[in-house]
């Protein structure tokens with residue numbers, strides 16, 4: 001099968017070509033994706049490009065083919081661009097020297113790490129959990145897993161011991177890789193101590209590899225814990241890529257939904273590779289000499305697809321940042337752009353809004369003339385933030401790609417293509433080739449014509465989609481494919497304008513998006529309900545200037561317990577920190593004596609959302625509630 005060393009084949013360069021590609025992918029998906037996949041390196045060819053549908057949910061791409069994704073990320077580039085910089089790593093502290101890896105060096109480093117894993121007995125199909133900060137070994141470590149066919153599962157370093165333990169147990173990991181501590185601005189986070197606590201309740205983990213970063217004091221458990229860096233240094237840089245089946249799992253990534261525990265979305269090898277590679281290539285439109293920086297953390301899907309796999313599949317230079325946007329000051333992003341002459345910059349609306357609120361000189365004093373393309377991801381971007389980003393950062397000469405997608409989708413689904421299709425403020429705009437979107441009403445009827453507004457669905461399989469929820473295929477079917485049978489329901493609402501361009505309006509289910517972090521309201525409620533005085537709670541999102549959404553918790557305490565919001569706050573925060581992590585702390589707590597319920601006992605969240613938003617218009621008919629009088633009490637308590 002073809003091995004194409006040219007960096008960017010199948011690049012869409014004009015709007016007409018975009019429409020042609022979309023139509024071709026729609027009419028002849030097998031030919032379309034077969035052609036694109038042909039530019040990757042395979043060990044054995046596929047028998048069939050795609051099989052399975054949204055009824056059988058036995059979806060396969062490139063079945064019969066074998067490959068290794070790291071051969072495509074690394075080995076494939078060695079001849080043409082072995083000395084090109086693959087990764088630039090910028091430390092939390094600007095005074096600490098950056099580290100760069102050429103493709104040759106990255107290849108060697110990944111092979112060494114892979115040999116460390118092998119030496120510790122990690123085999124194809126084993127699960128390895130990463131609980132690290134943004135150190136280079138997080139990136140080389142996930143690639144090392146992929147090299148030997150182990151399944152990586154990265155847990156964001158802001159989650160608690162209990163949340164980490166839940167994920168380790170769910171995927172039955174045999175190894176955890178962590179740091180002694182993480183640097184985060186002027187703080188440190190005791191990752192190893194948190195891991196130790198998590199492991200008290202985990203029985204499957206045999207080894208813990210510790211990447212020393214701060215030198216802070218930690219305890220090392222004899223026989224279980226090992227110092228990672230010296231092991232990597234000693235290991236051989238020769239490690240042949242494991243031959244993987246197209247549908248072998250590549251990684252599991254946990255994310256929150258409307259109900260229950262976090263779900264381990266499982267992505268497989270070949271389809272994910274083609275999707276991450278194709279979308280990165282076309283959305284960002286990079287040239288060979290460009291420098292790309294995505295500010296996400298590898299603990300989220302954005303960091304998997306668009307710090308690690310997407311850029312490396314395309315032979316690009318990807319920047320990885322350990323720190324935070326506000327350290328040492330709120331000009332850090334722009335300082336880094338200037339320092340490395342970043343050309344492509346991809347960040348989240350919450351960061352844009354936070355930096356927009358700071359002194360404008362923090363932006364203007366840095367030279368941002370290297371920038372060519374700006375990206376936004378993670379939540380709807382409001383017009384004001386879009387305009388500011390365009391004017392102050394892009395100086396009105398950089399196309400903005402507002403990329404809508406999800407952990408489940410593996411890669412970007414709706415977006416403009418930089419400089420190829422138009423950027424429209426606050427609009428993700430057009431679906432990628434291969435993505436067939438529908439807006440449906442609450443009964444599932446497709447809303448035809450433009451403009452339109454409804455629930456956003458996709459009605460065809462695409463290569464990058466998650467194939468299942470780890471260990472629970474029924475839940476996968478139930479969560480995504482039963483609301484509107486035969487369709488993947490995204491959980492988002494959207495509008496479509498007269499040109500067929502999409503604007504995502506936000507989640508329509510019980511998921512909230514706080515600073516781009518996806519939080520399940522049920523998970524927060526479960527944590528709050530662990531408080532001994534709490535009888536019941538209801539958590540909703542409300543509009544927040546910087547975070548996009550804030551967390552609002554209505555809490556019922558036991559009869560006789562008269563706690564004020566101020567008294568409850570530290571107590572509930574402590575529990576939430578323990579059960580989930582600080583990212584899920586409520587912004588507002590309101591003690592209430594009851595919650596508005598229907599006669600069948602269902603909480604009327606719509607009313608609670610309205611009150612939290614201080615928007616009493618269209619509160620609707622409350623007289624049919626089981627307890628209509630409670631609405632006035634809650635309004636009063638909210639100061640309305």
Ligand code: WT7
Nearest residue numbers: 377378379380402403404405406407504507518
């Ligand atoms: C949810 C998915 C995509 C990777 C990071 C988040 C929201 C994401 C956009 C956007 C409006 C967006 C959606 C989606 N979202 N990107 N460009 N415009 N909303 O992945 O944690 O799985 O969250 O983020 O609500 O469903 P995630």
